Amino acid sequence: MDAAELESFREFVDNRSSALLKTAVLLCGGDRHAGEDLLQSALVKAAGKWQRIDEPEAYVRRILYRQQISRWRLKWRAREVTVAEPPEAGAGALDAAAASDLRVVMREALSRLTARQRTVLVLRYFEDLPEADVARLLGCSVGTVRSTTHRSLARLRTLAPELAALGPPDTVRQPARDFSPVEVRP
């Protein structure tokens, strides 16, 4: 990295690190330290190829998403994996809670999703990316994005029965087949 590249890298980090950190923390289920580590690791990788990167932000984001999922994969192999079925809609519904309380419940539930499930939700609902873009970023098919989204939302309802009081999802279609793993923690 020559002086000009170094300056450009510093400028990029100064200007974009706050926004990137938000995404990184969300990908890590709200864990700030893990988010900083993830971002640092992605930036270290980007710095190594800085002179060859045309769109730094897109590049760093892609590393963030993929790295987070591959980190989880390493851990996931050692875990027991079963398939959980979502509960019936409306079952276990509680009295209507305040919106802020529900958001707290939602955060907790999001933090308990698998990294892959959370990444898909962050890309779809925080970054507002269309399914095709999510598929391209994660290197999978659009069908997998759909099924993972569906499974993730269902999983949130399982983790937080309070959410059953909410209306059904608008857009999620049931996939014909779904092979995406769902982690169940004891």
Place this chain on the structure above:
Amino acid sequence: MNVEELVREALREQADEQTPLRAGFVDRVLVVRRRRRNRALVGVATATAAAVAVAVGVPLLDSGKHDESPAGISQQGGDGAHPDQSPPRDLIGAGDTVLAAYYTAKTHYTSGGKGTSVRTYWLLDQKTGTYKKDSRWSFVAVAPGLKTAAVLERNLPAGRIGLLDLATGEVERWIPVEHGVGGLAFSRDGNRLVATTYNENPDRRDEEQPTVGGKRKLVSVYRDAIRSGFYVLDVASGQGSWSPVARDRDILGRKDFAFSQAGDRVYSQIIGSQDGMQQFYDIKGKKAAAPANERYLRSDVGARLSPNGRLAALGLTKEVGGSPGKSYSSIRDPLTNKEITKVRGGHLLAWVDDKRLIAWERVTRLDQTYRPQLVLVTIGSDRVVPLSGVSEQGDNTGRLEWEPVFARR
């Protein structure tokens, strides 16, 4: 609301709560990268050495000297940044601009809601690079070069001005004055001193009647002007003259004089319709026109003109929401008042060089209480480098918990 909408809201709320990364994050990334690269190089070197059976003693591993220091402290080029310290304990500065001192102000109440706002100063000990409390003084002005400070003793207005040797902490010389002095400021070259004279202690306060649901605010106790004029003194000889200034009925408390850039005039803040602007006086104490390059400056923006004189630092001009909110101040052509650019920072305090300034910048959202920290900002960059911890709101004098005093090395 359905689950998708709640996911969206919960994620956005969580994202908005994230405070910015601490200073030095980019340095940490570069250190890690360098370390990894060096490890890889060492691996290659070791393999080669084994193959040819030759010892390679090149110390390629990072020594750790460049490791990120606690709380992102950067000491490059003599800069001091301590984003974890408020009030500061260790030297804060950038380039040749140094936080030479800071003070806190507390109101000592007497009776009937009346009181006096009393300052306590912490001065930079240049040997240890730390700030040390010096309770002897009610007012301190630090000369450029950081060798000397002009000080006033506890009871204001003071009957003598001390010239404090900042290396020894002892007063080298006293300059006795006939008219009581309440405020001091050095000229740009440090050779002269303007001492503002008052008939009464300019920091006496009275508690204003509380507004409905509002806080009790302190206002001046006086009902008539108390500022009488100013001395202009030669620091080396202690010689100089006093000039009376016509009483301004709006000036009921402290409004100290300071030198113009060229040193041929003095100015002080205007109170009233043009609050924050400045009135210039000639050395004889007569109202005078502003110098052409200082006509549009504000007395409440401490940074004033850049070292090369081509840029004027002005006030807050734009705020952008977020967590935290971003403030931008105006950088203008001093001769035309035309905005050249905007620079980060809500309150520009001092120039570091012709591109960088030290400023207060908020760490809170725009809808939250204003809480600022000292930051280094650069013209043409959105980058903000924290230099200090956050200064909270002080007592009801409208000041912050601690206020900085800058000087050039």
